[in-house]
Each structure stands twice: as C-alpha cells, then as structure tokens.
Amino acid sequence: MAASAGIVVTGTEVLTGRVADRNGPWLAEALRAQGVDVGSVVVVGDRPEDLRAALAFLAAGNDLVITTGGLGPTADDLTAAEVGAFQGRPSELDAELEQRIAAVVAALSARRGWDTEPESAAAGIAKQALVPAGATVLEPVGTAPGLVVPVADGRSGPPVLVLPGPPVELQGMWPAALAAEPVRRALAGATELRQRTLRLWRTPESELAATLRRVDDQLTGLEVTTCLRDGELEIVTRYEPDADDAYGRLVAAVTADFAGTLFSDGPTVDELVARALDERGWTVAVGESETGGLVTARLTEPAGASRRVLGGVAAYANSAKEQLLDVPPATLVDGGAVSPAVARALAEGARVRFGADVGIGVTGVAGPGGGTPEKPVGTVHLAVVGPDGALAYSDRLRGDRAAVRGRTGTLAVHLLRQLLLGGPPA
Incomplete structure (x- = not known):
C-alpha cells in the first residue's frame, strides 16, 4: 500500500486565478515518483481559518501534509505560525536563522539595487525566522526557510512539511525536504507507484x-x-x-x-516529432498567421530545439505574408488569406526562407470577429511540406479564441507527426 500525502496550496492570488498553481501538480508527480499517493490538492486563500480547515481535513487521512506559500515577510504570510499552532507547537525566534536570512536579504538587495528601510527589512527578516518549537529548518533557497513541523508530544497526526511558494524555491528545496528525518519516517512505507x-x-x-x-x-x-x-x-x-x-x-x-x-505509449506528440526530426537530422520552420507564434512555441518547448527548429514567422498582415514568406499576391487575392492555398504557400515560404527540411503553414479565423458565411469563425487551414511530399488539413473548430488557437496548434503538430511517422491522420 502506497504512502499518502495531501497538499495545501496557499495564496489568494492562486485561489482567484491571478497566478496559476504550478506547485500542486509538480509536487503530486514528485511524490508519485517516490511511491507516495496524493489524494487531494486543496487551494486556500490567505485566511487563517481556511488554512486550519484544510490542515484538519488532510491530516485526518494522510502520512504527510505539505503546504506551499505564505512564508514571506508580509502580514498575509501566515503559514508557518498557523501550522505551528495546528501542530501544538508555538513559534519562537531562531536567532541564528535570522542572521542567515539577513545575509541572504543583504546580498539580494545589493545585487538588485534595492534601497530598503532598515527597520522594515529587519522586521520582515525576524518574521521569517519565527520557527515552531521542535521543527526542522530547511535552509532557504530564496529568503524563506522551509520547515518540517511534527505534531506535539502526546498528540497524533502526520508531520507538516512547509515549503515556499515560488516554484524555483520549492523545487530547489525538495531534495532537502525528502532527506529530513521526519519526512523520511513518515514516508517509510512508500512503495513503487x-x-x-x-x-x-x-x-x-x-x-x-x-x-x-x-x-x-x-x-x-x-x-x-x-x-x-x-x-x-x-x-x-x-x-x-x-x-x-x-x-x-x-x-x-x-x-x-x-x-x-x-x-x-508514453511520449507526447511534441516529444515524438522532436525525436523523429532528430533521428532524420531534419530541421523545421513555421509560417503562421492565426496562431501568432503558438506553433513555433510548441516546437521549441522540448529540449534540444535549437538543433531542429530554425525559426518561425507570425505573419498576420498580407504584406507580411508576401514580403517575409513569399506568398504570391495572386494566391491571397484568389482565395483570400484564409485558404488551403495560402496555408501551403506559408509552409513552402517558411521552408525556403529558413532553408529547412520541413515547413509548416497555418492560417484561419480565430474569432470572435472576422468570420463570414463562407469562412465562419473557427475555420482553419494547415499544411506541412517536406522533402518527400506534403500534407494538408482543413477544419472548422468550436470554442472561443483561445480554444481555437490552442486546438489549431495541436492539429499542426499532429499533421507534422503524420508526415514524419505516419499513424492516425490529423
């Protein structure tokens, strides 16, 4: 039976969607790799009562509870104190930790040219150095330390691992968190998952x-x-x-x-096409209108993109299509900018202009305006041209502007996958 953990993501900015939660999914997969099953990821705002309720819910059925965020120097950063109180461990100033945080803040301020008021800076540093009694301190990756807070003697419940909110700090602290003795003890029953x-x-x-x-x-x-x-x-x-x-x-x-x-049977379509291009030693270039660079961004996401992706042109205006990708003016006049012929011309133009083995062309009407009875919103045309032939695809997609553009990008990568590897047609 796998060990289990629950995650609390704190922050009103995450709860309201102003900041996307990257920590919950990352932690769930990192824990899965350790044989730990995650049953719940709870997002709460900066309200103490909501954090306490989430801790109580998750502590009832897990071997470990993890919190992210709320460790900064401002008044809304309450996680460390609230976790300490929940575990029956009041917080106290760790003077040595205070000095270490002060050194980090001083170096950061000097590097970034911050002119901070000494008293307010000292107050913020002291707040971050408040540690629940008996907690294990995880050294800061940024300015905030992490904590492992066991339940107080005479009480039952799992330890709470308190991690910072910025993903780079959380991920940088993760090896130390796994190595902390209370965490190792809590997850001792973990098996491969x-x-x-x-x-x-x-x-x-x-x-x-x-x-x-x-x-x-x-x-x-x-x-x-x-x-x-x-x-x-x-x-x-x-x-x-x-x-x-x-x-x-x-x-x-x-x-x-x-x-x-x-x-x-595992790799994403983006990984498959990257691997196929590398195996052939081929390069690719993109001429895209409706997607505005999204296809190029997807192709450059897998590591090693510089050896296979030569570039892309987001050519919205007809003049850009003509001047940057050599789309013939007559092609634009005959069928309009949204047509199979223009998609093919964009692909061929990108291939020739960049000197690539494969060219991709995309054009369409993403909406919400711009549609006509003949070419309603959602109309898309794609083409892929390679050394041994070409493929084309046209469709009318449903959804809002973001959905149409995102789906078009997926179609473009699948059309490239079909050209390179065969399989189900786009």
Missing part, C-alpha cells in the same frame, strides 16, 4: 469506455483515468508493481480496439 500513459487521437471517450467496461474484471489494482484534450484522449494508469500483468492486459485491449488511433 508506476504511472503509464497511452495516447489516442480522435477517439471518442464513449468508445474507450466500452472497451474499459469489457475488460474491467481483468484490471484489478489499476487506477485508470481518461482525459480528452484538443482531440487527444489520454489514458493515464497508476499501479503498484504487483499489478503489472493487469496493466499488460489493459494495453493489449486498447491496442486491439484502437490500433488505428493509438499514436503513443
């Missing part, structure tokens, strides 16, 4: 559901989750090693029923 992903293209969830129902009695020990996103249907399975045979039966069933749409 495997995770595998199968990826299908353009497969309805209802069809997959029928397959899963048929083999349900053969899948004991598997936690199977499906997610449909931009035409891709992910089957994410978590299981302990003794369920390996059951996972093999799941893979066999999916492969048998969806051989025509199964395109990956």
Whole structure:
C-alpha cells in the first residue's frame, strides 16, 4: 500500500486565478515518483481559518501534509505560525536563522539595487525566522526557510512539511525536504507507484469506455483515468508493481480496439516529432498567421530545439505574408488569406526562407470577429511540406479564441507527426 500525502496550496492570488498553481501538480508527480499517493490538492486563500480547515481535513487521512506559500515577510504570510499552532507547537525566534536570512536579504538587495528601510527589512527578516518549537529548518533557497513541523508530544497526526511558494524555491528545496528525518519516517512505507500513459487521437471517450467496461474484471489494482484534450484522449494508469500483468492486459485491449488511433505509449506528440526530426537530422520552420507564434512555441518547448527548429514567422498582415514568406499576391487575392492555398504557400515560404527540411503553414479565423458565411469563425487551414511530399488539413473548430488557437496548434503538430511517422491522420 502506497504512502499518502495531501497538499495545501496557499495564496489568494492562486485561489482567484491571478497566478496559476504550478506547485500542486509538480509536487503530486514528485511524490508519485517516490511511491507516495496524493489524494487531494486543496487551494486556500490567505485566511487563517481556511488554512486550519484544510490542515484538519488532510491530516485526518494522510502520512504527510505539505503546504506551499505564505512564508514571506508580509502580514498575509501566515503559514508557518498557523501550522505551528495546528501542530501544538508555538513559534519562537531562531536567532541564528535570522542572521542567515539577513545575509541572504543583504546580498539580494545589493545585487538588485534595492534601497530598503532598515527597520522594515529587519522586521520582515525576524518574521521569517519565527520557527515552531521542535521543527526542522530547511535552509532557504530564496529568503524563506522551509520547515518540517511534527505534531506535539502526546498528540497524533502526520508531520507538516512547509515549503515556499515560488516554484524555483520549492523545487530547489525538495531534495532537502525528502532527506529530513521526519519526512523520511513518515514516508517509510512508500512503495513503487508506476504511472503509464497511452495516447489516442480522435477517439471518442464513449468508445474507450466500452472497451474499459469489457475488460474491467481483468484490471484489478489499476487506477485508470481518461482525459480528452484538443482531440487527444489520454489514458493515464497508476499501479503498484504487483499489478503489472493487469496493466499488460489493459494495453493489449486498447491496442486491439484502437490500433488505428493509438499514436503513443508514453511520449507526447511534441516529444515524438522532436525525436523523429532528430533521428532524420531534419530541421523545421513555421509560417503562421492565426496562431501568432503558438506553433513555433510548441516546437521549441522540448529540449534540444535549437538543433531542429530554425525559426518561425507570425505573419498576420498580407504584406507580411508576401514580403517575409513569399506568398504570391495572386494566391491571397484568389482565395483570400484564409485558404488551403495560402496555408501551403506559408509552409513552402517558411521552408525556403529558413532553408529547412520541413515547413509548416497555418492560417484561419480565430474569432470572435472576422468570420463570414463562407469562412465562419473557427475555420482553419494547415499544411506541412517536406522533402518527400506534403500534407494538408482543413477544419472548422468550436470554442472561443483561445480554444481555437490552442486546438489549431495541436492539429499542426499532429499533421507534422503524420508526415514524419505516419499513424492516425490529423
């Protein structure tokens, strides 16, 4: 049985969506790699009562509770004191830690040219050096220390691991957190927890559901989750090693029923095309209008992009299409800027201008305005041109502007995947 953990992400800015939560998902996967199952990620604002309620909820059924955020020098940063009170351990000033934080703040201020008022800076430093009695201190990666706060003697409950909110600080502190003795003791029962992903293209969830129902009695020990996103249907399975045979039966069933749409047994489509380009020693360039650089951004996300992606042009204006990517004026006049011919010309222009092996062209109407009866909002045209041929795809996509643009980017990468590797058509 895997050890379990619960995560509390603090911050009104995260709760209201002004800042996206990167820590919860990162911690869930980092814990999974350690054999620790995460059942809940709770997001709370900067209200003490909400943090206390989340701690009580998670402490009731987990071996470890983790908090992120709320460790700064300002008045709304209350996590350390509230966790200490929850664990029955009042906070006290750690004078040596105060000196270490002061040195970090002084170096940071000098590097960034900050002119801070001494008294307010000292007050903020002292606040960050308040440590619950008996807690283990994790040295700061930024200015905020982490903490491991065990429950007070005579009480029951898991330790609480208190981590900073900035992802770079949290991730930098993670090895020290895992090495802390209270954390190691809490997770001593952790076993390997495997995770595998199968990826299908353009497969309805209802069809997959029928397959899963048929083999349900053969899948004991598997936690199977499906997610449909931009035409891709992910089957994410978590299981302990003794369920390996059951996972093999799941893979066999999916492969048998969806051989025509199964395109990956792990890597994302972006990783697949990056690998395929590298194996051929090919380069790629992009000419995109509707997506405004999103396709180029996706292609440059995998590591090593500089050896395969030569560049991209976001050519919105017709003049940019003509001057930067050599789209013939007659092509723009005959079919308009949103047409299969312009997509092909953008792909060919990018390929020639950058000297790439493969060119990608994208044009469309993302909305919310700009549509016509002949070319309604959501109309998209894509083309991929390579050394041995070309592929084209046209569609009308549903959703708002962001959804249309995002889905178009996915279609472009899948069209490139089809050119390079075959498999289900875009």
